[in-house]
Amino acid sequence: MGQITLDHVVKRFGHQEVIKDVSLTVEEGAFVVFVGPSGCGKSTLLRLITGLEDVSEGRVLIDGEDVTELRPSERCLAMVFQSYALFPHITVRDNIGFGLKIAGLPKAEIAAKVDEAARILALEDYLDRKPRELSGGQRQRVAIGRAIVRSPVAFLFDEPLSNLDAALRVQMRVEINKLRDTLKTTMVYVTHDQVEAMTMADRIVVLNEGRVEQYATPLELYDRPANLFVAGFIGSPR
Numbered sequence: 437m438g439q440i441t442l443d444h445v446v447k448r449f450g451h452q453e454v455i456k457d458v459s460l461t462v463e464e465g466a467f468v469v470f471v472g473p474s475g476c477g478k479s480t481l482l483r484l485i486t487g488l489e490d491v492s493e494g495r496v497l498i499d500g501e502d503v504t505e506l507r508p509s510e511r512c513l514a515m516v517f518q519s520y521a522l523f524p525h526i527t528v529r530d531n532i533g534f535g536l537k538i539a540g541l542p543k544a545e546i547a548a549k550v551d552e553a554a555r556i557l558a559l560e561d562y563l564d565r566k567p568r569e570l571s572g573g574q575r576q577r578v579a580i581g582r583a584i585v586r587s588p589v590a591f592l593f594d595e596p597l598s599n600l601d602a603a604l605r606v607q608m609r610v611e612i613n614k615l616r617d618t619l620k621t622t623m624v625y626v627t628h629d630q631v632e633a634m635t636m637a638d639r640i641v642v643l644n645e646g647r648v649e650q651y652a653t654p655l656e657l658y659d660r661p662a663n664l665f666v667a668g669f670i671g672s673p674r
């Protein structure tokens with residue numbers, strides 16, 4: 437579960453073609469990072485996968501099923517937003533369970549799922565606090581908790597660490613790696629930070645102006661960059 441395929445995907449905003457014929461497959465259980473300079477189309481590609489944007493051409497498949505016409509809620513994916521997307525006026529418990537409440541799940545089931553997510557994320561002692569009573573890293577874990585309780589086939593992260601300080605970023609990278617080892621769920625992770633990409637990914641998609649320049653393991657990118665753009669971006673000595 438959790439294989440994601442983009443098949444000749446094109447996205448236009450007006451006359452501007454921001455995603456240009458992208459085809460790639462994220463394998464089940466893989467941790468794939470989309471990396472590239474600001475404005476190259478990383479967020480748009482993620483939003484096309486989740487269905488928050490419609491493709492102009494091409495198809496999106498999840499586990500071989502064409503989901504191009506499905507709404508975001510029907511795609512069994514979870515987008516992890518930055519920690520500032522938490523609701524400030526409700527507790528951690530209610531923040532984590534919010535989506536399940538909206539979906540109409542019974543209270544007992546919500547409570548069980550929230551408790552399990554809190555255990556995985558070591559948030560058990562913080563469930564009755566409000567977001568402002570948490571550290572930046574704890575808030576980020578609450579944001580991840582909101583995704584976990586929905587049992588998605590894949591997690592999609594859009595620069596989740598970009599508003600955390602450097603030390604916390606390193607700590608959260610380790611935590612996301614641990615999460616990935618625990619859940620073994622497909623993860624697609626967007627960043628403009630090469631170091632984050634190189635240290636977290638099984639495979640990296642290097643994007644430039646809406647095109648895939650290379651899709652390879654960190655080692656392959658470092659040893660055999662496909663072109664000067666990739667070499668320059670990854671910081672290879674060549």
Ligand code: ADP
Nearest residue numbers: 449452454472473474475476477478479480481
């Ligand atoms: P990244 O996440 O890599 O920084 P984006 O995917 O946000 O890049 O944006 C890619 C391009 O698409 C940019 O030129 C951006 O201005 C444009 N774009 C993104 N969303 C919209 C939109 N809703 N309407 C018009 N243009 C957009």
Ligand code: MG
Nearest residue numbers: 478479480594
């Ligand atoms: Mg972006």
